[in-house]
Every structure is written in structure tokens, then in C-alpha cells.
Amino acid sequence: MSFGSPLDLAGSTISVATPEGVRAAAKAALDSGATHYTDNSGISELREAVAGRLARTREVNVAADGEVLITSGVQEALYVALQVLVARNAEVVLVGPAPRADVELVEALGGNARVASCGADLQLNADAVADLITERTGVVLIHLPSATGQVVSRQALEVLADAIRKHDAYAIAVESDDASTALSAGQVSLAAIEGMRERTVTVGSFDAAGLDVWRVAYLAAPHETMRAMKRLKEEVSICAPAVSQYAALAACESHESDAREQGEQLEERRAAVAAALESTSLRYVVPEAGCFAFIESPDGTDVPALLLEAAQAGIRVADGGLCGADGWLRLTLCYEPALLTRAVSELAQLIVRDPSETRS
Amino acid sequence: MTVSSPSIAALETTDASGTALRYELVAEAAKMDDVIRLAVGDPDLPTPPHIVEAAKHAIDTGRASAPCDPSGLPELRAAVAEKLQRDNQVPMSPDGVVITTGAQAGLFVTVQTIVRPGDEVLVPDPGYPSYDTAIRVAGGTVVPVPTRQEDAFELNPAEVEARITPRTRVLLIVSPGNPTAGTVSPARVRELADLAKRHDLLVISDEIYEKLLYDGTEHLSIGSLPGMAERTITVNGFSKAYCMTGWRIGWVAGPESIMRQVAHRNELMAGSAPLVSQYAGLAALTGPQDAVAEYVEQYTRRRRFVLDTLDRLGLTYGMPRGGTYVFFNAASTGISAEALSRKLLAEAHVLIFPGTGFGANWSQYMRLAWLVPEPQIVEAMRRVEAVLAPKG
Numbered sequence: 001m002s003f004g005s006p007l008d009l010a011g012s013t014i015s016v017a018t019p020e021g022v023r024a025a026a027k028a029a030l031d032s033g034a035t036h037y038t039d040n041s042g043i044s045e046l047r048e049a050v051a052g053r054l055a056r057t058r059e060v061n062v063a064a065d066g067e068v069l070i071t072s073g074v075q076e077a078l079y080v081a082l083q084v085l086v087a088r089n090a091e092v093v094l095v096g097p098a099p100r101a102d103v104e105l106v107e108a109l110g111g112n113a114r115v116a117s118c119g120a121d122l123q124l125n126a127d128a129v130a131d132l133i134t135e136r137t138g139v140v141l142i143h144l145p146s147a148t149g150q151v152v153s154r155q156a157l158e159v160l161a162d163a164i165r166k167h168d169a170y171a172i173a174v175e176s177d178d179a180s181t182a183l184s185a186g187q188v189s190l191a192a193i194e195g196m197r198e199r200t201v202t203v204g205s206f207d208a209a210g211l212d213v214w215r216v217a218y219l220a221a222p223h224e225t226m227r228a229m230k231r232l233k234e235e236v237s238i239c240a241p242a243v244s245q246y247a248a249l250a251a252c253e254s255h256e257s258d259a260r261e262q263g264e265q266l267e268e269r270r271a272a273v274a275a276a277l278e279s280t281s282l283r284y285v286v287p288e289a290g291c292f293a294f295i296e297s298p299d300g301t302d303v304p305a306l307l308l309e310a311a312q313a314g315i316r317v318a319d320g321g322l323c324g325a326d327g328w329l330r331l332t333l334c335y336e337p338a339l340l341t342r343a344v345s346e347l348a349q350l351i352v353r354d355p356s357e358t359r360s
Numbered sequence: 361m362t363v364s365s366p367s368i369a370a371l372e373t374t375d376a377s378g379t380a381l382r383y384e385l386v387a388e389a390a391k392m393d394d395v396i397r398l399a400v401g402d403p404d405l406p407t408p409p410h411i412v413e414a415a416k417h418a419i420d421t422g423r424a425s426a427p428c429d430p431s432g433l434p435e436l437r438a439a440v441a442e443k444l445q446r447d448n449q450v451p452m453s454p455d456g457v458v459i460t461t462g463a464q465a466g467l468f469v470t471v472q473t474i475v476r477p478g479d480e481v482l483v484p485d486p487g488y489p490s491y492d493t494a495i496r497v498a499g500g501t502v503v504p505v506p507t508r509q510e511d512a513f514e515l516n517p518a519e520v521e522a523r524i525t526p527r528t529r530v531l532l533i534v535s536p537g538n539p540t541a542g543t544v545s546p547a548r549v550r551e552l553a554d555l556a557k558r559h560d561l562l563v564i565s566d567e568i569y570e571k572l573l574y575d576g577t578e579h580l581s582i583g584s585l586p587g588m589a590e591r592t593i594t595v596n597g598f599s600k601a602y603c604m605t606g607w608r609i610g611w612v613a614g615p616e617s618i619m620r621q622v623a624h625r626n627e628l629m630a631g632s633a634p635l636v637s638q639y640a641g642l643a644a645l646t647g648p649q650d651a652v653a654e655y656v657e658q659y660t661r662r663r664r665f666v667l668d669t670l671d672r673l674g675l676t677y678g679m680p681r682g683g684t685y686v687f688f689n690a691a692s693t694g695i696s697a698e699a700l701s702r703k704l705l706a707e708a709h710v711l712i713f714p715g716t717g718f719g720a721n722w723s724q725y726m727r728l729a730w731l732v733p734e735p736q737i738v739e740a741m742r743r744v745e746a747v748l749a750p751k752g
């Protein structure tokens with residue numbers, strides 16, 4: 001097998017080209033002197049754009065002043081939210097599939113992480129999660145869509161919301177705004193569920209415009225919680241990068257078209273991978289959102305050895321456990337359909353060999 | 361619902377009143393016309409053009425949007441390591457460098473990594489309040505080490521040593537300092553190094569203002585001294601030397617065994633620094649350095665004008681040997697620094713922060729930043745003098 005050069009399907013995200021309009025806005029901002037500190041909360045135009053977008057696309061109503069905070073990326077947003085809400089030894093229920101990095105972060109902050117396992121096909125099991133939420137639960141952390149890319153239904157969210165409200169817990173919802181979600185996938189925001197606005201912190205991003213590594217994202221939360229998060233964020237990094245904020249502002253204006261275009265591209269890739277895997281005997285999941293596909297490792301497979309063998313054969317894939325899919329291989333949909341089809345076919349051949357065969 | 365994390369308590373007790381007062385004064389100033397702000401530590405001068413062009417090039421070529429190692433661009437880490445060796449004589453490899461979203465973020469994540477609950481951290485007093493916050497959020501205890509106006513707010517090793525206990529884990533050195541602009545002389549840096557080794561302390565050395573020095577003041581990086589590289593974490597960045605505050609890019613550097621942990625914590629808490637800013641930082645370190653000298657020249661003139669005015673008014677201060685501030689004593693005005701700050705804002709339309717936000721004992725002091733163009737410095741000091749000079 002030869003692809004000319006190794007294929008890397010192990011990335012945590014797909015590389016999205018930043019649209020021309022966003023790049024132009026960033027450069028114009030630099031030319032206009034956007035090289036100084038901004039308001040600690042972020043430039044007002046961006047906060048207003050975020051509030052507007054949340055209302056328009058997510059049915060979440062927040063005030064731009066006092067309930068929206070621009071952060072230096074999603075990871076900082078998640079850290080700030082957890083640091084504010086998680087007392088030492090507090091119990092945090094992470095809704096599976098839960099990224100390993102989330103579990104690590106909770107534990108690093110002194111929290112007690114309880115991971116709610118997902119279902120057999122990496123789907124969220126709402127009743128199982130609700131059973132895990134008790135009076136000891138301080139925070140429930142959930143990704144929407146899930147970390148593997150599955151859309152979580154309104155019905156499932158309502159089950160979780162009941163449990164969260166019943167036990168007076170708080171929720172942090174990391175709501176992907178990247179292209180793979182788009183608007184057509186129909187993911188509902190947790191804060192839009194009845195009774196959840198006042199106890200939900202929403203983490204959002206501008207990834208549809210390829211701004212992941214520009215380190216700009218946002219938090220939306222009720223005023224009192226936001227006050228504490230703003231105070232912490234200021235101390236952590238003062239403000240989000242100025243040029244990135246202006247890029248994000250431009251991204252807000254072109255979000256719908258960017259997301260639609262990239263969503264269509266991902267749909268083609270999902271279809272190609274699903275078709276290639278359908279002809280194998282392997283169990284697989286190609287979520288309706290996100291940028292991944294998953295192949296289940298047969299029982300007895302030495303996953304690290306398999307990953308190494310695949311890499312040596314020219315295909316890098318990742319351990320699905322990174323995003324909570326233990327026992328699965330994760331493939332990032334970062335190539336054109338034809339190349340993905342070939343890669344998947346070659347990978348499948350490696351996997352369907354006798355799993356008890358020793359891999360060196 | 362109320363939030364219940366102890367970190368909130370830490371934030372609320374960390375000089376909340378000083379921070380709130382600063383916000384209040386800024387908000388008040390925003391409602392007024394013709395206010396000259398000698399308050400916030402944000403240089404008015406522009407980022408050098410070649411740095412801006414490098415960032416724009418990264419945007420155009422798509423590099424600013426490509427995935428990046430969470431610890432930073434390899435070439436930027438290498439450039440930082442080279443700078444440390446060349447300029448500071450601190451032995452460093454790229455593996456000991458982590459690029460962060462500003463020096464402040466680097467210091468924050470470093471403290472979260474190395475300070476354990478109950479650890480004591482020695483911190484110069486007065487000091488930048490964010491140090492205290494970082495330490496308290498980590499569960500550590502801030503141990504203020506007083507500095508004195510008559511010593512130009514230089515950190516005194518004897519005062520440091522007097523406060524060391526079995527729980528002391530970290531010594532924080534900031535030179536030049538904020539708000540005092542005090543520096544630590546090479547002789548005292550050596551004493552502090554000996555002390556750190558004797559008591560097996562880690563040292564965090566915040567050197568963000570290292571390039572901004574006056575009157576022949578010398579900067580010695582403590583990490584360059586024998587036996588110190590293995591226990592020193594140097595924090596620095598681009599905001600002050602290159603006027604890049606809004607880019608949010610800095611770095612921390614130290615022994616690889618510690619920096620691996622810092623890198624991991626940074627990945628969990630922040631992810632990589634903004635890539636567009638990393639390319640800007642690379643251009644800052646590897647490109648022409650003329651602009652830095654020009655900035656220092658401008659600051660030197662502004663500093664002189666400010667100090668001359670303070671002298672005429674009989675307002676004493678610790679000589680600012682570095683940085684962009686003077687920390688002056690307002691006691692001779694007969695009113696508190698807070699009252700003076702409000703008076704100057706109301707009557708002179710000049711905003712200067714009171715020292716309340718920099719430590720419990722500094723309510724008589726004010727921090728003036730010379731970070732506006734020279735004509736505005738001249739006008740601001742004229743107005744201040746008009747309000748404060750004896751009448752008749």
C-alpha cells in the first residue's frame with residue numbers, strides 16, 4: 001500500500017481555511033492599530049454579535065453586557081468555567097463520551113470526575129447520565145454535539161435538565177459551533193431547555209471560520225456567574241487577542257454561509273467513509289455532526305500496536321479514547337472523499353486480521 | 361444559584377476593593393471629555409511595522425490557521441531559547457520553553473502547576489495583584505515581602521529570608537517591577553540566588569520589563585547564575601518591549617522537568633497561544649531591534665518630565681529605574697491617594713490610579729504610567745501642577 005506520503009487522520013480537528021473576508025478583517029484591524037488591550041470582556045461589537053447569534057440560532061437569550069465574555073479560546077473558556085464552579089472535591093459528572101482532557105482538567109482542579117458512559121454506538125444514554133446526577137453533583141459537563149459528533153436530542157437534554165434542576169447542580173455546555181455542526185444538524189442548546197438558562201454556562205467558538213488556533217471563543221452565562229468568570233479571566237490572560245476578536249466579528253457575519261459550505265463538504269466525506277466501511281465486517285459509527293468517524297476495535301485487539309502498525313503502513317489514526325470512545329479508533333475526516341475511501345479500505349484490512357495475532 | 365468554588369473566595373479577597381476602584385475610576389473617566397489617562401499599563405506606541413507585516417503574511421498564507429503544537433511553534437521556542445542564551449546568559453533549550461497567551465497567562469499557569477495547596481510564595485510588596493490571585497487560586501499563601509521607597513523599592517534579601525518558613529516553596533522576583541518600577545541590582549540578585557539555593561526554593565522571575573531600563577541600570581537574570589537554571593522559571597513576553605499588549609503572546613522557560621508539567625497544564629487550561637501572534641512574536645525576536653531603543657528613548661524623555669514635575673510639587677517617589685511607571689507618595693498633599701485620584705480626575709481631567717490596588721499598605725501612594733504621547737504627558741503634568749501647586 002502506498003499513498004505517496006503518510007496520511008494523518010489522527011488530528012483533533014480538521015484544518016479549516018479561514019475565509020477571505022475574515023482574513024481581510026483581521027488585517028484591516030491590524031492596520032487600524034488593533035494591537036492594544038481590549039475591554040477585558042471583549043470588544044462590545046463581538047459580544048453583541050455573539051448574543052445576537054445565540055438568540056437567532058440557539059434560542060438562548062443573553063445580554064451582551066454582563067452575560068457574554070470573550071475568551072482566549074475554548075480551552076480557556078472551559079478552564080475558567082470549571083475553576084469558578086468546581087470546589088475542591090466537588091463531584092463533576094462528565095457526560096460520555098467524555099474527552100480525556102476534560103477528565104484531566106476536572107481532576108487537576110481538585111474535582112471528583114465521574115464519567116457517565118455512553119451507549120454501545122457512542123450515543124449518549126440520558127437515563128444513565130441522569131442516574132449519575134445526585135445531590136453530591138456540583139457540575140454536569142456536556143459537549144453538544146457530543147465529543148464524538150453525535151447530535152444530542154432535545155428529549156435527551158430534557159431528561160438531563162430534570163436531573164440537574166432536581167439536584168440543584170450547574171451545567172457547562174461546550175457547544176461546538178464548527179462547520180460540522182452547522183445549523184442543519186439541529187443541535188439544541190442546553191440553555192434553551194426550560195429552566196436551564198439560569199444554571200448553564202455555554203462555551204462557544206468560531207471554528208466554522210477556521211479560528212480555532214486564533215484563540216478566540218466565548219462564554220455565555222447568567223450575570224452572577226459571569227461576574228466571577230470575568231474576574232478570573234482578566235487575571236488569567238487580561239483579554240482575548242485583539243486581532244482574533246476582529247476576525248471573530250467578521251466570522252459572525254459570514255457564519256451561516258461558511259458553515260453551510262463546510263458542512264456540505266463534510267457530508268460528502270461522511271458518506272464516502274460510511275460506504276467504504278459498510279462493505280466490511282467492522283462495526284463503525286459515522287456521527288451526523290463533528291469531523292470524525294469511528295471504527296470499533298474487535299475484541300482482543302491490541303489497540304496501541306494496531307495504531308503503530310497503521311502508522312507504519314502510512315495511515316495515522318487516533319485512539320478513540322481521546323474523545324471518550326474507548327475501544328474505538330478515531331478517524332478525522334480531513335481528506336477528500338476518494339482518499340478517505342482508500343485509507344479506510346486499507347485500514348479495514350489491517351483490522352480484520354485475527355485480533356489475537358501478535359503485533360510487534 | 362450561587363457559585364461556590366473557593367477560587368471565587370480567592371478572587372473576592374484578592375484586593376477586590378482596589379480592582380473595583382480602578383474600574384470605577386476608568387468608568388468615570390469614560391464619561392468625561394478630554395481626559396488624559398496616565399493609568400493603564402498599555403503602551404501607546406505602535407507595534408513595529410515588520411512585526412505586523414509578519415502577522416499579515418501568516419494570515420495570507422494560511423499559517424495563522426494551521427494546527428500547532430500546544431507548546432508553541434518550534435521556531436519560536438528556538439528563538440526564545442536563543443534569546444535567553446544570548447541576551448540573558450540563561451542556558452536554555454527549546455524543550456524548556458512554552459509559548460503562552462501572554463506573559464500573564466504564562467505566569468498564571470506556571471503558578472497553578474508548581475504551587476500546591478498550603479505552599480507559601482514570597483512576593484514583593486507592593487506588587488501586581490494578579491500574582492496574588494494566581495497564588496490563591498492554586499491554594500497557596502501569599503507572603504508579602506515589603507519594599508521601601510527609600511530603597512527605590514528594591515527587593516531586600518534580608519527581608520526575604522526573614523519570611524522563609526518550612527512551607528515556603530517559591531520566591532517571585534519581578535525586575536523591573538510593577539507598580540514600583542523598582543529593579544533588583546546584580547549584587548542583590550546574587551544574594552537572592554544564594555538564598556534560593558540554601559533554602560531549596562523555586563524562583564519565578566518575571567522579566568517582562570527587562571528592556572526598559574534607565575540611568576544605566578543593569579538587568580541580571582537570576583536563571584543565569586550557577587545552580588539557578590534548574591530552579592528558575594523565567595516569565596517574559598513581547599507586550600512591553602515591542603508594544604504588543606493586544607496580541608496576547610508571551611512565554612515561560614525553565615528546567616525541562618518542570619516545563620513538561622507546565623506545558624501539559626497549559627494544554628489543559630489554554631491550548632496553544634494564538635498562532636497569528638506567535639508569528640508576530642517570531643518576527644519580534646528575529647527581526648530588527650531598533651524600535652525597542654526608540655521606545656526607551658521616548659520613555660526616558662517622558663519619565664524625566666514626570667519626575668521633574670513631581671519634584672517641583674514635593675511629591676516623593678522610589679526612583680523608577682525600569683519599566684513604565686513611577687510609584688509616588690501622595691502623603692504631602694494631606695489627602696489619601698484615592699481622594700487625590702478622584703480630585704485629579706474631576707479637576708484636572710487626568711486619571712492616575714491610587715496605590716490601593718497594589719497592596720494593603722499603599723493607600724498613600726499612586727501609580728503613574730507614562731504611556732501617552734509626550735505632548736499629552738506635558739499637558740497632563742501641567743494640569744496636575746495647576747491643581748496641586750500651592751496657590752498665591
